[in-house]
Amino acid sequence: MVNAQKHSETAQKILEAAHKVFVKKGMYGARMQEIADEAGINKALLHYYFRSKALLFDAIFQKIFSQFLPGILQILEGEQNFEEKIKVFVGHYLDQFVNNKYLPVFIVNEIHQNPQRLYEMGQALRGLPSSRFITQLKEGIEAGKYLPVTPEHFMMNMISLTIFPVLASPVLTEIFSMDSQTTRQFFEDRKKIVPEMILNSISTKKIKGHEAD
Amino acid sequence: MVNAQKHSETAQKILEAAHKVFVKKGMYGARMQEIADEAGINKALLHYYFRSKALLFDAIFQKIFSQFLPGILQILEGEQNFEEKIKVFVGHYLDQFVNNKYLPVFIVNEIHQNPQRLYEMGQALRGLPSSRFITQLKEGIEAGKYLPVTPEHFMMNMISLTIFPVLASPVLTEIFSMDSQTTRQFFEDRKKIVPEMILNSISTKKIKGHEAD
DNA sequence: ATTTAATTTAACCATTTAGTTAATTATAAA
DNA sequence: TTTATAATTAACTAAATGGTTAAATTAAAT
Numbered sequence: 069m070v071n072a073q074k075h076s077e078t079a080q081k082i083l084e085a086a087h088k089v090f091v092k093k094g095m096y097g098a099r100m101q102e103i104a105d106e107a108g109i110n111k112a113l114l115h116y117y118f119r120s121k122a123l124l125f126d127a128i129f130q131k132i133f134s135q136f137l138p139g140i141l142q143i144l145e146g147e148q149n150f151e152e153k154i155k156v157f158v159g160h161y162l163d164q165f166v167n168n169k170y171l172p173v174f175i176v177n178e179i180h181q182n183p184q185r186l187y188e189m190g191q192a193l194r195g196l197p198s199s200r201f202i203t204q205l206k207e208g209i210e211a212g213k214y215l216p217v218t219p220e221h222f223m224m225n226m227i228s229l230t231i232f233p234v235l236a237s238p239v240l241t242e243i244f245s246m247d248s249q250t251t252r253q254f255f256e257d258r259k260k261i262v263p264e265m266i267l268n269s270i271s272t273k274k275i276k277g278h279e280a281d
Numbered sequence: 282m283v284n285a286q287k288h289s290e291t292a293q294k295i296l297e298a299a300h301k302v303f304v305k306k307g308m309y310g311a312r313m314q315e316i317a318d319e320a321g322i323n324k325a326l327l328h329y330y331f332r333s334k335a336l337l338f339d340a341i342f343q344k345i346f347s348q349f350l351p352g353i354l355q356i357l358e359g360e361q362n363f364e365e366k367i368k369v370f371v372g373h374y375l376d377q378f379v380n381n382k383y384l385p386v387f388i389v390n391e392i393h394q395n396p397q398r399l400y401e402m403g404q405a406l407r408g409l410p411s412s413r414f415i416t417q418l419k420e421g422i423e424a425g426k427y428l429p430v431t432p433e434h435f436m437m438n439m440i441s442l443t444i445f446p447v448l449a450s451p452v453l454t455e456i457f458s459m460d461s462q463t464t465r466q467f468f469e470d471r472k473k474i475v476p477e478m479i480l481n482s483i484s485t486k487k488i489k490g491h492e493a494d
Numbered sequence: 495a496t497t498t499a500a501t502t503t504a505a506c507c508a509t510t511t512a513g514t515t516a517a518t519t520a521t522a523a524a
Numbered sequence: 525t526t527t528a529t530a531a532t533t534a535a536c537t538a539a540a541t542g543g544t545t546a547a548a549t550t551a552a553a554t
Contacts, residue, residue, distance in 0.1 A: 078531080078532090093309075093394075094307070094309065094310075094390075095310075096306075096307065096309035096310040097307075097308075097309040097394065099510095099511070099512090100511070100512060100513085101511075101512090109532080109533095110532060110533050110534080111512090111513090111533095112513085112514080112515090112532075112533065112534090113531080113532065113533085114512095114513095115512085115513060115514075116531075116532080119513095120512080120513075121511095121512065121513090170393070173389060173390060173393045176386060176389065176448050176449075177307075177386060177390055179451055179452060180383070180386045180448075180451070181306075181310065183451045186451060186452065186455045187455070190455065193452070193455055193456045194455070194456060194458070196456050196457075197456065197457055219457075220453065220457050220459075220467060221467075221470070221471070221474055224445075224446050224449065224453060225442060225478065227445070227449065228441045228442050228444075228445035228446055228449070229438060229441050229442065231445065232437075232440070232441035232444065232445035232448075233437050233441055235389050235393075235445075235448075236389075236437065236440065236441070238392055238393070238396045238399060239392060239399065239406070240433065240437060242399045242400075242403065242406055242407070243406045243407060243409050243410065244409075244410055244432075244433050245407070246433075254433060254434075257434070258434070261434055265438065265478075265482045268481060268482055269478045269481055269482065291501080291502090312540090312541070312542090313541075313542060313543085314541075314542095322502080322503095323502060323503050323504080324503095324542090324543090325502075325503065325504085325543085325544080325545090326501080326502065326503085327542095327543095328542085328543060328544075329501075329502080332543095333542080333543080334541095334542065334543090
């Protein structure tokens with residue numbers, strides 16, 4: 069390769085443009101020409117660097133998931149205590165998704181269209197049940213600090229309360245006639261509300277009310 | 282129209298096939314030929330009865346939403362007491378979505394691709410903040426029975442805990458290596474767990490632990 | 495029975511879009 | 525400065541796919 073710099077520069081521009089278009093429109097809604105325009109280059113370069121639409125999409129998909137999954141596990145395996153991890157997890161993913169509104173729909177959609185991909189990255193996923201986070205939950209239950217909830221429901225509750233509101237935010241803002249500032253505050257508030265609700269749902273003793281109003 | 286029966290029979294077959302294919306693959310992923318095959322008819326009939334792909338899609342979209350939204354409001358406006366409504370709502374939509382796994386992704390996706398549709402059916406949506414259900418919540422708060430939560434967060438929590446797990450079930454079953462019977466039981470359990478968690482999050486006094494194990 | 499109109503189909507057309515190619519330009523090596 | 529290679533482009537091709545049409549079939553009306 070004569071000019072690795074230029075090569076990777078163009079490839080990078082393509083990846084950024086493809087990321088934007090694929091995440092917004094999905095595999096079938098996206099157009100190669102639109103990606104080329106977004107990158108400000110000739111369409112032939114997409115094939116020069118990535119051969120086909122399917123391979124370009126794969127590259128984007130891999131990139132997104134290779135950042136996403138380790139990010140989750142890193143938080144859940146960390147040294148913090150259990151309740152701190154909940155706050156970090158919720159805050160982190162609220163920030164991440166509110167700033168990339170299209171991402172959760174993309175992820176949900178792609179898994180839905182192509183569930184067999186989950187097999188491929190199976191190992192990264194299956195580390196979760198034996199993660200430190202789940203161990204901490206179980207220890208808390210043993211100690212009588214938490215109710216005997218199952219990890220499956222507990223994780224699902226936490227993730228649902230964090231991610232779904234981002235998916236549903238167009239509907240939410242329409243229903244409650246919320247402006248963008250109100251919407252931003254809504255998600256900011258959830259960083260506090262969700263961890264409290266999660267903890268409250270597993271604690272053996274009642275925790276304070278969580279909205280002052 | 283000479284034979285209304287035959288007409289509507291074929292149109293019906295088309296609608297059913299289109300529903301199936303569009304909900305599974307989305308507007309862009311769906312193919313007219315696939316819909317025709319699914320209906321067991323010639324592709325030209327799709328255009329004979331519905332003119333274009335876009336119009337056929339509109340018909341499906343309208344049908345789905347015209348069933349969906351009134352169903353929500355009917356529950357929320359009913360005569361039952363507040364806590365009963367929560368149980369009915371959660372149970373109803375868990376059943377509905379577990380039996381139509383593709384539906385929530387379709388809805389989320391379509392709103393995401395085409396948010397301006399929300400304007401069109403705006404009135405049906407905006408009835409929610411003034412629904413009897415929300416009034417009941419506010420009365421409970423006034424009476425000191427419930428914590429002063431906002432309707433926005435309360436509704437979002439309830440809907441998130443109900444719908445998101447259906448979206449995420451492929452990931453869930455992979456992570457926790459769940460077989461189909463276990464998965465079915467998981468969603469059955471949520472009919473009890475979710476209402477308890479919701480109530481627990483707003484009650485001024487602690488409610489019993491909700492998983493016996 | 496015959497005629498008329500609606501329905502259905504196979505074959506075709508038009509458009510869109512992914513993908514290719516041959517020529518051009520920029521870059522690095524000799 | 526010349527040569528070789530990589531990068532880029534405009535123009536093109538091939539395939540997929542939405543949509544049309546003209547002929548055939550079925551059903552209804554007379």
